[in-house]
Amino acid sequence: MSSASTDKTRVLIVGGGAAGISAAYAFSLHPDRFDVTLYERSSSPGGMATSTPIDKDKYGADYINDGVQGASPVFHNTYAIFERLGFNASDVGMQPGHRQVEYLDQHFLHFVLDDATHNFLRFGDDIKKFGKVLKVIKALEPLFALISVSAMLRMFRFSKEFGEVIVFPLVALFFGTGNQTPFISCAILERVFMDPNMRLFEYSAESFLASIPTMRAFPRLSTLYSAWKSLVEEQGQGSVRVINEREVTRVERSSAKKRGGVQVWSRSTGGTDNEQSVVDPGEEHQETFDELVICTDADAALTILGKDARWKERRILGNVKYLWDVTVTHNDLEYMEKYYRVQYDSCLRSMQDPDNVDKQKKFEFAEKHFSPLYFIRSYPNDKRKVEMSFDLTVYQPQFDGVSPEGIKPDSLSKGSDTASGIPLKEHVFQTIFLDNSPESVRFWSKDEINPDKVILQKWWKQQSHRWQHYAGTVPWMGLINGKVGASSGPSLYQDHKHMANRITPISPVHGPFSVELHSHRRVEQV
Template identity: 40%
Template sequence: MATGSPRTKVAVVGAGAAGMSCASTLAQKGDQFEVHLFDSASQTGGQATSIALDARYGATWLNDGVQGGSPIFRHTFNFFRRYGYEPQPVKLQVSFGKGTDSFFTNIFPSPLVDKFSGEIQKLGRVLKWIKLLMPLLGILPVKVILRLFRFSHDFGNRMVLPLIALFLGTGNQTPNVSSVLLERLFDDPQMKLWDYDPDTLLPNQPAMYTFPNLGDFYRDWTSYLDSKGVKVRLQTGLEILKRDSKKGVDLRIWDDSTHSSERRWEGIVHDEHFDELVLCVPADEAKKMLGKHATWREKYVLGGVNFYDDVTITHSDANYFNSIFETRYKAELCGKASSETRSEQIAFAKQTPRCRKDGWEGFAPMYYTHSFKQDPQKIEMGFDCTNYQHQFRQALGEDSLSFEQDRHVYQTIFLNKEDSDLWTWESIDKDKIIGEKWWHQFGHNWQHYTRVVPGMMFINGRNRTLYAGSWTMVVSVCLYCVFQPLTGTEYA
């Protein structure tokens, strides 16, 4: 762009991870772009939020949404460090199932692991076939792959589906997830969370990282964007009035601080013109925002992403949490000490949990699931945030015993509002509830990869509109689709 030519005026809608990244990238070329970042919320960050805690829990804050990630999140970690925030390492401990017939963990062998030893090894071979025949097998739902290769129902329901649901965030839609995600969970050099273990399925204590205080981080990131000339406009509602491939986009903008659809017109600011529109919101929200202005292609592609309403209850009810998950080592949960490695794992798990800088010595799980007996393909998930997030360990100090269980901060995640008749949330002591947060979750079903992913090329960039919502496709693909046409470079 020639010096002195007018800057391109861009409206970025959605101030979550995708919207903030988009605004930050465009801000690097401030001589070319005038960036306006909109969100109806009162803060940036989207689902990456923090809440205040009573000091009796040992820490004064908690990341109550996004909590951490694996080493593959290296770009995210570098971004944290750019603003003076350091992710903290933790050795991951997980607990799947409840009772000897469904429990397994990555810390020590269990009777379930012994029972399905042959199928665990078989799964390793099937993963190689999925990778080899990716265009054919990779698109098939996990439930079809399990039937096709003749895995038992119990192995699929008790081990494979909970594993995918917990670590890929696919919830109760896991049976419909494309098997390529299962393969990449273990095998893809750029995406895998950890290596496949032919003995216990999951590796023992793989490296993970917990995020810094996300509320503070997004506050500082927002200040940086402001200093670069980005106009951050929060508690603001939008309506698309017109899109023209040559003339640009007209928006109606109003103060949304009342969060009331009935009163939205009371706070109208004005109508405003933009050269480009970037929708960094979920696909269904983008479709709704387009309304009558959506083309048939946009309706078809954006309508191919399914969403489900989940809720996370943050609480300190140890009795409830212990009743639905396996939280402590028990001899009856232990499998055969058939090798030196297994004997060492069992000896480690038997210890009274002691705090370490990067986790816990002894069995102190952080991630949990259990399946419903009446519907074994559906699960509830949980976190022991005290065992997981680093600020609690820092408060204790190395070599200390854990806080008393009733001082732990837990989260139980109830999946898909349509399945609420299965939920156990009524059993949580109401006096011990710290917070409640609803999620509008993206379901990675197989249709998403046959309809939305290939269809995005036919709508992105048309009518001066680009799509970059994290839960529209996947962040790495979407951000490239946005930043490359606008800036000529890929965001890294």
């Protein structure tokens, strides 16, 4: 296993997702000081950033990224790492679609906002008030960080429908919070509108969104992580080893700060299956390390620590709530057309200001370039609960012939208004059914997807992003990092936000470096 030298600190990193491989990368910058082993229980690094081969003759591309699609342009360090590895993301205009009766899009938002007679804006007053409330939240952010979105909407007397039709679906779709959206901190909502470093949306007092947000679609992530693994090991000059198909089962830490204070038990695996369970586990093997960096979700961290977990670790990590979602990647156009607005329909045009030249130009653009890549619908019996889908053929650049390494910097970026020539009936879709609790499963329509058109079904463990998470876990992580020979990577509290795990590549490590990579510019200078 590890081959440590006596004058180096022996470090074990548990987990090879975005956080773990970032920590390994940071350690590899100092091969003279650290001897590092990373154990990842699956067959490849990347965590949720996985790629799956598909039939190119049938679908127009030979792979999909099935776990992580892309990210906002604000995640500069992510793209800096991409560039360093020789990869690039592709810009894509983000057209979202609601369910059939309530479609939300830059060009059709007024359909939702008009009332039945098209004489006045249905949510006009709420939308204007929303802009003012965002300023209040920004001014009092520490207070509102502990207030949920649903509580904020009630506090400022927004209509119930405004939350259900506009706010909850929008945040669930673009922020990845799913059915937990009513319970997330409203300070997070404010930041995606107001914070210059986190902004996803441009607010409009008339149409809620002033423009189509730009996203970036990722290159082939399995290839990227393979390249990153190679870079880490090469840069580490033999002092860093990334080992797949090995699971850490338990650890014991000495309370005294001394070398060899971390005892670790691990076992070989045959990788993980589509339910995230270990395949063919082997016998346990014991090793000794000086330091431990845990880059797993909080549940897994507590399982690994077991009885060795201190009360602060149990309290802080145990506060994180997890849910299980399932993605169904499929080619069932009938299902998509039943529940979503997949094709252009002129009836969606707003009847207000028919002589407005600018608006008519937008309608013409929409008719020619209608190609939503995000879809969302609320369940009629509980509009707080949602189902989300993607058109991967529109979203992912390989369907336009872009190489697995991504679009070249001097090339035009892919946009959703330049959809591939692949017929709609051959498009690859992915539908996400959220939270397998009985309260949510009863609304699922997963069984309506034609089994013959299912390409892949996969389960994912997701954190809830409740406001309690930001009150009871995030501010207190420093109390358990670097204590008793252990540090915790950001996947403990950002486990399904792939891009966030790389905002600060050294964040899993408790201050061992003189050079910190806190921004894109700093990354480029290293």
